[in-house]
Amino acid sequence: MLCQTYASEVIPHRSMTEMAGTSHLIPSALYNADLLGEDGFECVDRIDGLYAANDGGALTDSGVVIATGWTRQRWWPSWARFRWEFDAETGDFLRRDTAPGGYYALDIYQGSGGELWLKLVTGPLQLLGPDDQPSGVTLLPATFGAISFRAVLIDRLANRIVMSPDVDRILEVRALDTGALLHTLQVPSRPRDICYEEGTRCYVLTDSRDLFVLDYLTGRWFGAVKLTALSGDTARIAWDRRYRRLLAIEQVTTPNYLNQVGITGFAMRPVITHLCAPIPLKRLRAGTSVPVLIKAVGDLGEGIADGVSVAATGPNLVAPQNFVALDGAGESVPQIQLLSAGDDVLSLSVSVPCTF
Amino acid sequence: MALEHLAGPFSITNRLTEALVGKTIAGAPVWIDGRGLLLPISSEGVYLVQMDGAAYPVATESNDYGLALVGSGSAPSTRPRGYGLSDALGAYGEWDIDAVTLFKTTRVGDSYVTLGRNYARLHDRYVYPLAGRIYARPLDLSASGTIEASVDTLTHGVSLSWAAGNEFVVGSSDGPVARYDWLKKTFVGALRTIGMTCLGLWWSAKHGVYVSLHDAGETLALRVWADTVQPAVVGTPSPDAPLTVGHRTRIRATVLGAHADPCAGEVVAWSLTGPGTLAPRASRTNDAGVAETWYDAPLNAGDEEIQITVEVVI
Numbered sequence: 308m309l310c311q312t313y314a315s316e317v318i319p320h321r322s323m324t325e326m327a328g329t330s331h332l333i334p335s336a337l338y339n340a341d342l343l344g345e346d347g348f349e350c351v352d353r354i355d356g357l358y359a360a361n362d363g364g365a366l367t368d369s370g371v372v373i374a375t376g377w378t379r380q381r382w383w384p385s386w387a388r389f390r391w392e393f394d395a396e397t398g399d400f401l402r403r404d405t406a407p408g409g410y411y412a413l414d415i416y417q418g419s420g421g422e423l424w425l426k427l428v429t430g431p432l433q434l435l436g437p438d439d440q441p442s443g444v445t446l447l448p449a450t451f452g453a454i455s456f457r458a459v460l461i462d463r464l465a466n467r468i469v470m471s472p473d474v475d476r477i478l479e480v481r482a483l484d485t486g487a488l489l490h491t492l493q494v495p496s497r498p499r500d501i502c503y504e505e506g507t508r509c510y511v512l513t514d515s516r517d518l519f520v521l522d523y524l525t526g527r528w529f530g531a532v533k534l535t536a537l538s539g540d541t542a543r544i545a546w547d548r549r550y551r552r553l554l555a556i557e558q559v560t561t562p563n564y565l566n567q568v569g570i571t572g573f574a575m576r577p578v579i580t581h582l583c584a585p586i587p588l589k590r591l592r593a594g595t596s597v598p599v600l601i602k603a604v605g606d607l608g609e610g611i612a613d614g615v616s617v618a619a620t621g622p623n624l625v626a627p628q629n630f631v632a633l634d635g636a637g638e639s640v641p642q643i644q645l646l647s648a649g650d651d652v653l654s655l656s657v658s659v660p661c662t663f
Numbered sequence: 664m665a666l667e668h669l670a671g672p673f674s675i676t677n678r679l680t681e682a683l684v685g686k687t688i689a690g691a692p693v694w695i696d697g698r699g700l701l702l703p704i705s706s707e708g709v710y711l712v713q714m715d716g717a718a719y720p721v722a723t724e725s726n727d728y729g730l731a732l733v734g735s736g737s738a739p740s741t742r743p744r745g746y747g748l749s750d751a752l753g754a755y756g757e758w759d760i761d762a763v764t765l766f767k768t769t770r771v772g773d774s775y776v777t778l779g780r781n782y783a784r785l786h787d788r789y790v791y792p793l794a795g796r797i798y799a800r801p802l803d804l805s806a807s808g809t810i811e812a813s814v815d816t817l818t819h820g821v822s823l824s825w826a827a828g829n830e831f832v833v834g835s836s837d838g839p840v841a842r843y844d845w846l847k848k849t850f851v852g853a854l855r856t857i858g859m860t861c862l863g864l865w866w867s868a869k870h871g872v873y874v875s876l877h878d879a880g881e882t883l884a885l886r887v888w889a890d891t892v893q894p895a896v897v898g899t900p901s902p903d904a905p906l907t908v909g910h911r912t913r914i915r916a917t918v919l920g921a922h923a924d925p926c927a928g929e930v931v932a933w934s935l936t937g938p939g940t941l942a943p944r945a946s947r948t949n950d951a952g953v954a955e956t957w958y959d960a961p962l963n964a965g966d967e968e969i970q971i972t973v974e975v976v977i
Contacts, residue, residue, distance in 0.1 A: 341836055404897065473710050496722070515708075533719070535679065581678055584715035586670045588870050592930065592977060600714065604678065608699055608711030608719030636697035640870070648977060 313572025378542030631636020675717030792820030834864025925952025937969030
């Protein structure tokens, strides 16, 4: 679990007046009769992109984070594609605009240089220009030994493409120019999304909500954490370089106008979710000191280096240190004095400061 | 029980769902110091289990466990091959599992991986325990296993874990645990036992305890054991020589576990009823489980009875 540090407003619905045209006046134009409610004539059907665009602005500009996706609407033509912009600092909703790609868009991925790549339902990956129009650069999945692209990250400077091939639980790193396979990496379930961090590092999110840090130049994993704040396998992630946050958004499983979603952001700081029961490591004998294993873990069972308060209640135990520092495995072995035989309670506590 | 029980049983519970994990182990669990027990469960996946039973899913299918053990840069798992084998779990989090590795059998297509037992990768060979024997295979797997050592009392050896120096620990599902010197190719030291059956038994070199996995009825459970023997029998104090007036005589008593294993380092308290003096009143057992004290008989001996008793201080 990561410490949440950001939450945007939810993606707002268009009001009746914002919905273009007069199709709602035509009875035969009714497509989604379930979408009927106050301010609820459309709903977000699928999120297909998430990225930050805030590292080139002025210092006073707080930057924006952008989600793209499809909506389902009550009247003809029953769908629309939008990009929704939010203030990267406050989370306020800023504006709505048409998303690139139109009807044939499948997903949008942000490359390491901040550029956008549009995946089409027909298979290719198109590089978008600054005007969100196709730049003429197109990648074909066959170049990279795949039938279709799934999650991709493109680093043109390092000449790498990180992608999940047609097989689950595999991540491949290939040369961008030749398609040559450089690394094959295993992940515990299907890679859902990949986003660039910095250098040659990226984050990989899987269906089982595991988030990995990968150096795709060397093919080495740096760490893993469980993103339990997400519930499903439809999430997209992005890295906000300016605020150094991992952004995430996911569509609810049964979208309707009541289920509105927003973007959340997390500091890359794993949070302790469980203090293990203290385990004595030597036989318990009155009048001796006994090393006791204290361990704190996160949602992936990973040890977390932090500090834990230890207190003994009762006459038989003495905890000489009231605060112990945990090592990189989240473990520490303080000595507990056993004064006399009997039952006593050893209490552990830790403070987890998270603003949300 | 011979080894002293320290903690448990802790039911193995998925901490994300607060549900007990299933009982069908899908392969060979392995203990990794500083991480926990990697436990593949059929139809559920692989859990990382802490000593107190807190379990966290780390792979969605138990098959992934095998996948995770194939090092980065090796052949994609979709291509058939003889063994998925690696000396590093670098592909999975940051877990360096170069201590103990796993085999899996040939996979076909993209599913149905069967994990075998624990193997230890040494500098010149793989070794694994099976039915009271230690087998070795060449690193290139060009030959099947050959017996390099036998021990009759360890007939159900199933689990491997590293110990200090040139040793690893073999845990047996009927309770015993032994140390094997892989340079000398012999078992070393005394056989210990937890005195109960288990599904796996590992040594945590970092913490100096044994961790065992058990079938606990509804679920699986973990127990933690000290590397010391729990006292069960305190022998009658006996003098080295007949007690003689005015002489000083050494008195000894032996402290043993339930399986006649010596209990080393236990503090015993001595007491005396009758004339004379006994000193010291407390002493510690040696490696053979023997504690000693001295009795000074008075000069003017009479018919009075003396009684020396000893008990372990718990």
